[in-house]
Amino acid sequence: MKMQDNWIERANRVLPGGGFGNFDPGIIIREGKGSRVWDEDGNEYVDYLIGSGPMLLGHDNEEVQDVVRAQIGKGLTFFANNSAGIELAEEICQAVPCAEQVRYVTSGGEADMYAMRLARAATGREKILKFEGGYHGMSAEAQMSLAPTKLSNFPLAVPDSAGIPEAVRDAMLIAPFNDIEFLRSLLAEQGDEIAGLIVEPLQRVVPPEPGFLQAVRQECDKYGIVLIFDEIVTGFRFAYGGAQELYGVTPDVCTLGKIVGGGFPLAAIAGNADLMAHFDVSKVGPEGFLMQLGTLSGNPVASVAGLKTMEILRRDGAYEKIRANGQFIMDVLSQSLSNAGHDHQIVGDPTLFDVVFTADPVRDYRSWLNGDAEKNARFNTLLRARGIFKAPGKLYPSLALTEADLQQTREAIAEAAALLDG
Numbered sequence: 001m002k003m004q005d006n007w008i009e010r011a012n013r014v015l016p017g018g019g020f021g022n023f024d025p026g027i028i029i030r031e032g033k034g035s036r037v038w039d040e041d042g043n044e045y046v047d048y049l050i051g052s053g054p055m056l057l058g059h060d061n062e063e064v065q066d067v068v069r070a071q072i073g074k075g076l077t078f079f080a081n082n083s084a085g086i087e088l089a090e091e092i093c094q095a096v097p098c099a100e101q102v103r104y105v106t107s108g109g110e111a112d113m114y115a116m117r118l119a120r121a122a123t124g125r126e127k128i129l130k131f132e133g134g135y136h137g138m139s140a141e142a143q144m145s146l147a148p149t150k151l152s153n154f155p156l157a158v159p160d161s162a163g164i165p166e167a168v169r170d171a172m173l174i175a176p177f178n179d180i181e182f183l184r185s186l187l188a189e190q191g192d193e194i195a196g197l198i199v200e201p202l203q204r205v206v207p208p209e210p211g212f213l214q215a216v217r218q219e220c221d222k223y224g225i226v227l228i229f230d231e232i233v234t235g236f237r238f239a240y241g242g243a244q245e246l247y248g249v250t251p252d253v254c255t256l257g258k259i260v261g262g263g264f265p266l267a268a269i270a271g272n273a274d275l276m277a278h279f280d281v282s283k284v285g286p287e288g289f290l291m292q293l294g295t296l297s298g299n300p301v302a303s304v305a306g307l308k309t310m311e312i313l314r315r316d317g318a319y320e321k322i323r324a325n326g327q328f329i330m331d332v333l334s335q336s337l338s339n340a341g342h343d344h345q346i347v348g349d350p351t352l353f354d355v356v357f358t359a360d361p362v363r364d365y366r367s368w369l370n371g372d373a374e375k376n377a378r379f380n381t382l383l384r385a386r387g388i389f390k391a392p393g394k395l396y397p398s399l400a401l402t403e404a405d406l407q408q409t410r411e412a413i414a415e416a417a418a419l420l421d422g
């Protein structure tokens with residue numbers, strides 16, 4: 001029996017669905033080095049999943065490993081303030097336009113949940129507006145209209161998970177991404193009841209149309225709505241200061257995760273000092289206080305890994321290289337799929353993108369849903385058989401990609417496009 005089949009059998013016995021819930025349980029990753037990963041049978045892949053985003057530098061960055069080893073020798077976790085966590089908060093405030101203060105949590109989903117609660121604490125209002133198809137983790141609020149198969153009329157929320165109280169649905173409003181006219185008319189009716197608006201500045205892979213985020217900012221100001229940018233994916237990836245730097249729109253608060261913990265469990269809520277004061281009972285009193293703590297918050301191992309990752313990203317040429325790698329692959333995809341006669345759109349930013357098999361432009365969840373998802377899955381299977389490892393719906397280029405990786409990717413894409421049915 002192959003090693004991998006043995007692990008899959010064992011996983012099926014002890015894990016629901018045979019997996020961790022994250023990714024195809026039919027592959028068991030043994031190790032990663034640089035730009036590549038190997039499965040338990042020794043098959044080698046160029047890694048475009050990169051841990052779902054955190055491993056932007058590649059898998060075995062020596063400098064990150066050195067600081068992690070040094071910290072491990074001094075202690076793994078303290079549940080108390082530590083200098084690494086304070087330094088990381090300083091660097092986040094330096095880098096991210098909206099960040100004056102930082103509160104740590106352990107996962108991106110938690111950060112989003114607290115950011116929404118913070119908007120409620122700050123405004124005394126209840127409703128949260130999110131965009132259909134926007135991903136903000138697994139909280140009850142975030143499960144509303146995340147990936148609905150049954151489409152409802154806006155702004156009615158549809159829960160995408162069992163176990164969510166009806167009351168949460170009533171407190172959520174759903175709007176189509178990139179539709180400023182819809183947003184304006186919704187806010188004209190209910191703007192004064194809305195605590196916060198949460199948005200992925202680039203929603204999954206769909207970019208904001210020019211002026212959209214600026215208009216969202218203006219509308220939030222008009223009604224006193226807290227604007228939350230979910231930068232779990234885009235933070236430190238789109239630019240050192242994240243999507244807010246790239247697009248030139250500053251939210252009131254943002255959430256950060258993935259890269260900021262250097263591959264360890266760490267995420268953060270970062271915002272202006274007035275808002276962040278709600279985490280401090282001495283500033284806002286018990287009425288406005290948002291209770292928040294967590295065993296691993298500000299973990300020193302994650303903090304040193306994040307700090308070193310950020311230091312490397314600040315070096316000359318880092319973002320240019322990531323963007324050039326991504327642009328190369330976007331161009332190859334576009335050429336190969338056109339040559340083979342497949343209707344498609346390459347949707348995203350060079351730091352994060354994918355193919356959508358549709359002839360029509362993709363500007364929101366519903367137009368993305370028009371894409372042929374089965375064809376996308378077949379394309380990904382053909383790529384995997386040629387040593388290209390990626391998630392369904394996303395491709396993340398890393399800084400570790402070499403010329404050989406890019407050439408292998410080019411050949412794999414050309415072959416897969418030529419063999420793809422439909």
Ligand SMILES: Cc1ncc(COP(=O)(O)O)c(C=O)c1O
Pocket residue numbers: 052106107108109110112135136137138200230231232233257258267
């Ligand atoms: C935009 C966005 N927000 C939130 C999250 C949730 O982060 P985590 O998986 O760390 O809870 C993710 C995860 O992929 C994400 O892409």
